[in-house]
Amino acid sequence: MKIAYFTDTYLPNNDGVVTAILNYRKGLEKRGHEVFILTPGTKKQKEENKDEKVYYFTSASFKPYPDYRLALFPFRSARKLLKEMDVDLIHSHGIATTGLAAVDCARTLKKPCIASFHTMVPSATHYITTREDMQKFLEDVSWKYLRWYYRFFDKVLVPSEFTKKILETHSIPNITVMPAGINYRTYSKGDGEWIRKKHKLGKKKIVLHVGRVVKEKNLELLINEAQSIINKKSNVVFVIVGKGPADEYYKNLVALRGLEEYFIFTGFVPKKELPDYYGAADAFAFPSYFDTQGLVALEAMAAGLPVVAPEKSGSSDFIKDGETGYLFKEEVDFREKLLLALENGKGMGEKCKTIAREYDADKRVEALVELYGKILDKNDGKQAPKPSSP
Numbered sequence: 544m545k546i547a548y549f550t551d552t553y554l555p556n557n558d559g560v561v562t563a564i565l566n567y568r569k570g571l572e573k574r575g576h577e578v579f580i581l582t583p584g585t586k587k588q589k590e591e592n593k594d595e596k597v598y599y600f601t602s603a604s605f606k607p608y609p610d611y612r613l614a615l616f617p618f619r620s621a622r623k624l625l626k627e628m629d630v631d632l633i634h635s636h637g638i639a640t641t642g643l644a645a646v647d648c649a650r651t652l653k654k655p656c657i658a659s660f661h662t663m664v665p666s667a668t669h670y671i672t673t674r675e676d677m678q679k680f681l682e683d684v685s686w687k688y689l690r691w692y693y694r695f696f697d698k699v700l701v702p703s704e705f706t707k708k709i710l711e712t713h714s715i716p717n718i719t720v721m722p723a724g725i726n727y728r729t730y731s732k733g734d735g736e737w738i739r740k741k742h743k744l745g746k747k748k749i750v751l752h753v754g755r756v757v758k759e760k761n762l763e764l765l766i767n768e769a770q771s772i773i774n775k776k777s778n779v780v781f782v783i784v785g786k787g788p789a790d791e792y793y794k795n796l797v798a799l800r801g802l803e804e805y806f807i808f809t810g811f812v813p814k815k816e817l818p819d820y821y822g823a824a825d826a827f828a829f830p831s832y833f834d835t836q837g838l839v840a841l842e843a844m845a846a847g848l849p850v851v852a853p854e855k856s857g858s859s860d861f862i863k864d865g866e867t868g869y870l871f872k873e874e875v876d877f878r879e880k881l882l883l884a885l886e887n888g889k890g891m892g893e894k895c896k897t898i899a900r901e902y903d904a905d906k907r908v909e910a911l912v913e914l915y916g917k918i919l920d921k922n923d924g925k926q927a928p929k930p931s932s933p
Contacts, residue, residue, distance in 0.1 A: 544576045544915060545630040549621075549645035551637030553582040553597070556610055557814065558755055559838045560636060560661045563702075563723035570908030579628055581621060583612035583641060598624055600641065607670035608757075608788055617644040622651055630654060632915055636661060638692060646695045655922035657698040657914075659721070660710060663833050665689070667759055686713045693717075697918055702836035703857040721914065722860070724907030725838055727900050730845035733822025742807055744823070748779045748885050751824035751843070753817065756787035756808075759833040766796050766806075768878040773805060775882055781828075782807045784820050821846035826884040827868075830877060832856055844868075845899035847892030849884040851877065861902065867895045 548568070552560050568578040577596070584592075584599025592599060600614035600621075621644040625633070633656040635645035642658070649656035665685035668678040693699045693715050700721040701707045707718050739745065750772075754760055765781065773779055783793070783806065790808065797806045812820065821827075827843035829852040837858035840850045844861070850868035852858040864870045868891065869880035 544571075544632065544912075544919075545579070545628060546571065546576065546632045546634055546915065547579045547581060547625055547628065547630045547645075547648070549633065549635045549637055549641045550580065550582045551613075551639050551641050552611060553580055553584075557811075559723070559834070559836070562725075562838055563659075563661070564636060566724055566726065566904040567908060567911060570904055571912070574908070574912060576912075579624075579630065581617070581624065581641065581644070583614040583617075585612070600644075605670075614640045614644065617641060618647045621645075621648050625652055625654070631919060632656070634659065635696070638662075638664060638689065642692065646692075649695070655918050656696050657700060657918060658693060658696040659700040659702075660689075660693070660706065660715075661702070661835060663706075663709075663759075663835060666833050669758060690714055697922060698914070700914075703860040705855070705857050705859055706835040719914070721910060722902060722907060723836060723838060724902050724904035725841045725845060725899065727845050727903040730818050730821055730842040731847075731896060731899075733818030733820070733846055735819055735821075735823030738816075738819050738823035742782070744780060746778070748776060748826075749824040750779060750781045750826050750828050750881065750885070751784065751820060751848070752782070752828050753784040753820065753839045753842070754829075754831075756783065756785050756790050756793060758789050758792070759831065761830040761832060762789075762793055763796065764830045764874055764877055765828050766793065766800060766802070768881070769802055769805060770800060771878050772881060773802075776885060779885065780805055780807065782809065782820065782824070784809045784812050784817070786811045817842070818846065821848060824848055826851065826881060826888050828881060829856075829858060830874075834858065836860070841899050841902050844895040847895050849888040849891045849895060851880045851884050861898055863894070863898070867891055867898055 571578050580597040583602030589599045600617040602612040602614045605611045605613055625648045633645050633649045633654050635642045635658040665682045668681040699718050701718055702722045704720055707720050710718055821843055827848045827850045829840045829850055832853050835857045840858045843850055850862050852862055854870040854872050859870055862868045862870055869883055871877045871880045
């Protein structure tokens with residue numbers, strides 16, 4: 544089977560979408576399938592690319608978040624490439640021009656096409672404007688666009704039941720829940736001791752957060768509640784792993800609260816070191832309402848960490864309240880839930896690992912291969928759906 548992946552983000556970016564794609568690609572190639580990646584890239588990436596299965600479209604930087612790029616007129620080159628590749632199936636992981644190129648290829652080349660909904664884009668309008676009225680307007684426009692866009696696909700994959708319900712309320716059809724996976728073995732064997740030594744943390748209680756440092760991750764809640772947590776557990780420290788456009792915003796907020804000695808911002812951490820950061824921690828704080836699944840929460844659970852997350856979030860699919868972490872209904876409950884995780888976390892470790900093991904990437908690839916087979920059987924001899932007006 545030959546599959547073309549269209550994605551708005553790929554290496555060297557390090558986010559949940561890229562992690563899912565890399566795990567899928569590895570698992571599919573292990574089973575003898577071919578995966579081609581089509582994604583926006585820089586001139587330098589195009590010139591230095593040595594992966595014959597990756598094609599970088601000419602693109603422009605997305606100014607509010609320069610790590611992300613928009614493909615410029617990728618349609619003709621995408622059609623040419625896919626015709627040469629003779630792919631069997633198109634799988635779109637994006638929604639911008641790269642995703643539109645996937646739709647165009649499916650229609651022109653008469654190939655079955657499916658899409659994955661990875662990112663709650665309508666909740667990210669703050670990148671475009673700071674005006675709340677305009678953010679609401681753009682959110683409505685985003686949902687209208689997504690309703691139009693996802694009509695072109697045979698299936699729309701979402702990583703959680705929570706996300707499925709949201710998309711259904713916005714009348715997006717043909718949804719199937721297909722969680723992404725993690726490399727369980729890697730994250731279950733971290734060596735946390737050297738991380739504690741590196742940051743001189745000794746026996747302190749570590750509250751960990753891993754991910755892009757962006758406003759939609761809701762780290763403001765963690766920072767605002769930190770002093771109350773410190774008042775009840777003075778030996779606590781908060782370690783924020785990752786980088787992003789909100790780095791300075793959050794560092795300034797910590798300084799404004801006078802909490803510099805309790806917060807460590809590591810910046811970018813190589814992927815090989817992440818298991819060790821999980822291994823060093825006592826609890827994982829994941830206050831994001833934005834994530835459609837939360838792979839980092841699963842990685843934390845693979846390390847035996849209890850996770851504290853919103854009840855209304857993609858992570859609620861696998862966090863069992865009081866067993867593998869805690870879910871908070873209101874933000875005022877976050878503080879107490881995190882204190883409970885620090886107090887009771889050690890007793891939750893094995894249950895956390897058991898659930899995380901069910902999301903091992905190899906198992907998830909098996910489910911994906913089965914779905915691909917059904918799509919190909921169903922579409923044998925059929926033309927991909929034709930676009931209609933938005």
